Amino acid sequence: MAWDPTQGQEQPGNGEQGQPSNGGPEPDPGKSTPQNPYEGQGQPPSGADPHSGYGSPQNPYGAPPQNPYGTPPPPQNPYATPPPQNPNAAPPQYGTPPYQQGGYGYGYAPPQQAPRSIGQAIQELPNQYIRVLTKPSAQTFAEEMGKADWAMVWVQLLAIALIGTILGFIRAAIGLAASSFSSSSGFNPNAILALSVGGSTFSFISIPVSFFILVGIQYLLAKAFQGQGRFLTQGYTTLLYQTPIYIISFIIGLIPIFGGLIGAVLYIYSIVLNVFAIMAVHRLSGGKATAVVLIPIVVLFLLLFLCIIAVVALFFAAYKSTTP
Secondary structure, eight states: OOOOTTTTOOOOOTTOTTOOOTTSOOOOTTOOOOOOTTBTTTBOOTTSOTTTTTOSOOOTTOSOOOOTTOSOOOOOOTTSOOOOOOTTSOOOOOSSOOOOSSSSOOOOOOOOOOOOOHHHHHHHHHHHHHHHHHSOSHHHHHHHGGGOOHHHHHHHHHHHHHHHHHHHHHHHHHHHTTSTTSBTTBOOHHHHHHHHHHHHHHHHHHHHHHHHHHHHHHHHHHHHTTOOOOHHHHHHHHHHHHHHHHHHHHHHTTSTTHHHHHHHHHHHHHHHHHHHHHHHHHTOOHHHHHHHHHHHHHHHHHHHHHHHHHHHHHHHHHHHHHOO
16 A cells, blocks of 8 residues: 555645644634734835835935035145235224224324435425314324424424524514613614523423423323323424414514514414314323313413412512511
């Protein structure tokens, strides 16, 4: 009897293809295969290609941002020849902002002047005098600040002393014509010589001393108001208006009465120019610069007034003591 390989096994019938044998557990016909809980909610069904039907994945943040500055320029050669500069253009300013008219703070950076000889600087002085006297403003003085030089300060001081001495000699000579210094035979040359020598010696000493005292007091007051200028610059700009005004006052002073009135007007005008000079040199407002200029004048007048009162009181006391 031949051995049957299918002996002991049941053949599947109709509808039982692929079903387990009777020895295995049979599936419950009332239960279905478990479904994917996320199916139908934007997820692919089980066993399906996750990218089928969905196309390429989208970037949830949209397109990448574009460069707002465009393509950067190629690097420059630091050793290349610089482009030609305009020789007439204003020099670049560093640190301090340019001068501004009005408002607080006159931050003008004076242009640097090329070195000048004394002869050239003296030739430029008349034009500087005219510009300062006819265009009174802080801007005008600020434009002259870069030319400050100690040599020109002393040249102008000596010029004031010399011209003042010569004009004083002329005034004295005119006065001698009707004074007791003259004799019946004419002028007394010894008296004229004594006046001229004494006046020259006093002018050459008193003018520089008084100038540096006044400028020094104003300089200290400007520093107290947070001024930023230099003593040399302040002295130089002060002489730019004092020198022509003093010379004009000396000349007009030869005219009786009229010369005194014009001299008073010129003195007031010099105060105004002094305020503009302090504004430009120390970068102060108009109010602070005015205080710097007027405080020494007010103090001087108060001291003079007190001295007059003291002298009058002494004379009055002496008169009372001698009167029975």
